[in-house]
Amino acid sequence: MATVSNRKLAVVTGASSGIGYALAEQCVKNGFDVMICADSERLETARQRLETSGAQVYAVLEDLSTPEGVERLYQRIVDTGRHVDALLLNAGVGLGGAFLDTPLDRELRMIALNCGHTVHLAKRVLSDMVAMHSGRVLITGSIAGTAPTPFQAIYGATKAFVYSFGEALREELEGTGVTVTTLEDAQRGSGDAASQVAEDGFQAMLAGKASVFAGSFANGVKGALPEVVSEYAHETKPGASKR
Ligand SMILES: NC(=O)c1ccc[n+]([C@@H]2O[C@H](COP(=O)([O-])OP(=O)(O)OC[C@H]3O[C@@H](n4cnc5c(N)ncnc54)[C@H](OP(=O)(O)O)[C@@H]3O)[C@@H](O)[C@H]2O)c1
Numbered sequence: 001m002a003t004v005s006n007r008k009l010a011v012v013t014g015a016s017s018g019i020g021y022a023l024a025e026q027c028v029k030n031g032f033d034v035m036i037c038a039d040s041e042r043l044e045t046a047r048q049r050l051e052t053s054g055a056q057v058y059a060v061l062e063d064l065s066t067p068e069g070v071e072r073l074y075q076r077i078v079d080t081g082r083h084v085d086a087l088l089l090n091a092g093v094g095l096g097g098a099f100l101d102t103p104l105d106r107e108l109r110m111i112a113l114n115c116g117h118t119v120h121l122a123k124r125v126l127s128d129m130v131a132m133h134s135g136r137v138l139i140t141g142s143i144a145g146t147a148p149t150p151f152q153a154i155y156g157a158t159k160a161f162v163y164s165f166g167e168a169l170r171e172e173l174e175g176t177g178v179t180v181t182t183l184e185d186a187q188r189g190s191g192d193a194a195s196q197v198a199e200d201g202f203q204a205m206l207a208g209k210a211s212v213f214a215g216s217f218a219n220g221v222k223g224a225l226p227e228v229v230s231e232y233a234h235e236t237k238p239g240a241s242k243r
Contacts, residue, residue: 014091016042022198064117114158133177179208
């Protein structure tokens with residue numbers, strides 16, 4: 001049985017790097033313990049860095065593109081005996097290139113991760129949140145989900161899926177004490193950009209907002225969304241991955 005803590009607990013998927021790591025940082029800075037999940041050795045470094053905050057950090061190494069990996073993560077949550085106060089469904093990958101050229105196996109894995117783990121973990125955790133009349137959910141979408149994205153056709157479609165899913169869930173859960181927020185990020189890169197996106201997303205989640213266009217770049221261009229999305233998609237080189 002894990003040590004009992006009075007702090008709230010947040011679960012962050014894809015927290016070994018980028019936006020997910022920055023979201024986990026926001027969680028610990030704001031008094032949460034965190035369960036972080038990813039599928040590479042980078043997770044251990046993330047765990048060590050987050051633990052310097054004094055928070056309890058549970059690191060779960062799983063491949064969330066498989067239902068078995070998601071179930072094992074959920075079991076780790078159950079094993080803590082703790083209520084999940086915040087669920088941040090962030091793990092995701094991208095793939096650029098002409099649809100006729102891109103490898104089907106990678107696209108199917110991307111769909112399984114970007115869409116599958118989001119639905120699967122939400123299905124498991126949301127019942128517990130609703131039973132407690134309390135919870136915050138943040139789903140990392142993308143500006144690429146707001147309009148068709150040629151040369152990132154499947155990636156854009158996965159992000160349209162999670163946006164639609166998040167909005168629908170939000171409506172269904174109205175009045176339950178559980179809110180769902182979608183993070184629409186148009187930033188690229190990591191470091192400061194990821195930190196700003198994460199801070200905007202985290203604050204919107206705590207406030208229970210529907211969605212947030214995070215980061216100064218996104219805020220500056222959201223009025224011209226279709227052009228930006230089109231340019232973003234065309235710039236993506238075939239084979240480009242993590243987005
Ligand atoms: N960066 C952008 O420009 C951008 C823009 C819009 C939206 N987004 C979205 O933001 C989210 C995070 O992306 P990022 O840019 O921060 O990329 P990133 O740094 O590559 O982070 C992706 C995270 O997902 C994890 N992950 C990948 N495959 C996994 C798997 N099979 N099982 C478990 N975890 C897995 C990675 O961990 P390991 O590799 O250690 O497994 C990593 O922690 C994604 O949903 C992405 O679509 C990013």
